[in-house]
Amino acid sequence: MSETNKKGTKPEEASAAAETQPEATDRTAEPEEVDAAVDAEAAEEAEAAAEPDDSSPWAGKPPEDEAGVDQTTEERDLEAEIAEANDRLLRALAENENLRRRSKREREETARFAIASFARDVLSVADNLRRALEAVPGDPGENEALGSLVGGIELTERELAAIFERHGIERIDPAGEKFDHNLHEAMFEVPTADAEPGTVVQVFETGYVLNGRLLRAARVGIARALPEAPETVPETPAADTDTTA
Numbered sequence: 001m002s003e004t005n006k007k008g009t010k011p012e013e014a015s016a017a018a019e020t021q022p023e024a025t026d027r028t029a030e031p032e033e034v035d036a037a038v039d040a041e042a043a044e045e046a047e048a049a050a051e052p053d054d055s056s057p058w059a060g061k062p063p064e065d066e067a068g069v070d071q072t073t074e075e076r077d078l079e080a081e082i083a084e085a086n087d088r089l090l091r092a093l094a095e096n097e098n099l100r101r102r103s104k105r106e107r108e109e110t111a112r113f114a115i116a117s118f119a120r121d122v123l124s125v126a127d128n129l130r131r132a133l134e135a136v137p138g139d140p141g142e143n144e145a146l147g148s149l150v151g152g153i154e155l156t157e158r159e160l161a162a163i164f165e166r167h168g169i170e171r172i173d174p175a176g177e178k179f180d181h182n183l184h185e186a187m188f189e190v191p192t193a194d195a196e197p198g199t200v201v202q203v204f205e206t207g208y209v210l211n212g213r214l215l216r217a218a219r220v221g222i223a224r225a226l227p228e229a230p231e232t233v234p235e236t237p238a239a240d241t242d243t244t245a
Helices: 002-007 011-050 064-113 116-134 144-166
Strands: 169-172 184-191 200-205 207-210 213-216 218-224
Touching: 116 144, 116 207, 116 213, 144 169, 184 200
Parallel strands: 184 218
Antiparallel strands: 169 207, 200 218, 207 213
């Protein structure tokens, strides 16, 4: 009876039994797949926690203390560079200003003293005119021709003096003044009691200045004190050596 049951089993029943076995197998394998999925999710969460968040404003920045130190060092370096640049700029501006002032002063001096050489050469003309007037003999009014000549020389001298004044040339006639080594040239000394020592008593050649700068020194003679007279010692009368016997 048992063998008949074993051999006479129907195909439908066999297929039903076969379908029930895989279900049991799948049920036994399902917990392993769930555990693997949980482990994978946990690993992903750990990796996500370990990786930095690029969207965060603090992503990629060093710790707070190290960032502060680096920032302070950079600020000091920038301040030093700015200070050095300002110093270079101020020095350049100062040098430029000095150069501008020096160039301006040189241009002004060139304009004021450009005629110095020409004026120095013309001084001899003024000297000769003065010598001609001083050499006129007698009274020019007595001779009409001589008077006309002297008048023409005086007019020429006045015109030349006006031209000198217009161009900043001044005449130096230091008669009666104290000797000034910056403007005068001592030619000789005159012993006299009529003037203080060091006073100009005679002008041999007048001097000239151009805009305050000396063109030619005046050649003069200065007073010198008279030498003191030696003291005289009164003579004592000789003693009488005659004796009476």
